[in-house]
Amino acid sequence: MGAKEEVIPELSYWQDGSIVVGVDEVGRGAIAGPIVACAVALKPFAELPLRDSKKLSKSKRKEFSLIIRESSLSVGIGVVDSALVDSIGISSANRLAMIRALEDLKVEFDIVISDYFDLDGVNCISFAKADEKSLCCAAASVVAKTLRDEIMHRFSEIFDRYSFEKNVGYPTKTHIMALRSSGPCDIHRFSFRPLKELG
Numbered sequence: 001m002g003a004k005e006e007v008i009p010e011l012s013y014w015q016d017g018s019i020v021v022g023v024d025e026v027g028r029g030a031i032a033g034p035i036v037a038c039a040v041a042l043k044p045f046a047e048l049p050l051r052d053s054k055k056l057s058k059s060k061r062k063e064f065s066l067i068i069r070e071s072s073l074s075v076g077i078g079v080v081d082s083a084l085v086d087s088i089g090i091s092s093a094n095r096l097a098m099i100r101a102l103e104d105l106k107v108e109f110d111i112v113i114s115d116y117f118d119l120d121g122v123n124c125i126s127f128a129k130a131d132e133k134s135l136c137c138a139a140a141s142v143v144a145k146t147l148r149d150e151i152m153h154r155f156s157e158i159f160d161r162y163s164f165e166k167n168v169g170y171p172t173k174t175h176i177m178a179l180r181s182s183g184p185c186d187i188h189r190f191s192f193r194p195l196k197e198l199g
Helices: 011-015 058-070 082-088 090-103 135-158 173-182 193-198
Strands: 020-026 035-042 072-080 111-115 124-127
Touching: 020 090, 020 135, 035 090, 035 135, 058 072, 058 135, 072 090, 072 135, 082 090, 111 135, 173 193
Parallel strands: 020 111, 111 124
Antiparallel strands: 020 035, 035 072
16 A cells, blocks of 8 residues: 555455456557456455556556456456447447456456546446555556556567557657558557547
């Protein structure tokens, strides 16, 4: 928890004997590659010294991802590819990835804590920056980010012009330059503005 003790949102639910799941997604702002969501049902009263995945180095995320799996009752993954993002829109794709992650869990749960997105069909509470305030959401963020980075690194071997191993699909200067010189590849999101402007 760090030097300062903080009250995490799931604590009161754990005290009631509830199974809490944190769910988060990554890849929303990318212009290539999938949306990847993760749902983590931590063991009640788990203690993990982490917060949002964006504040961890790549090596730390990978290290914590293994610790999180060991500290969890179950971990679920949901993926929505770029073609479906184009088809249904980014907000729907985010929710779908999260629902798929919840469906992939191998444990019954009582409540879901989501970063920003309300999810129909489950007992869900959502609030801004949940990936910084909720231990379960922070854990989900770390696993989702680690997995998506791995996916984009594999895509970099197939589509080697765009430096996906460095930008993981986000619109960096070198990524945009590669788009302008080579055009898009199969995993680009054609409904996103940089692609539409190039078209």
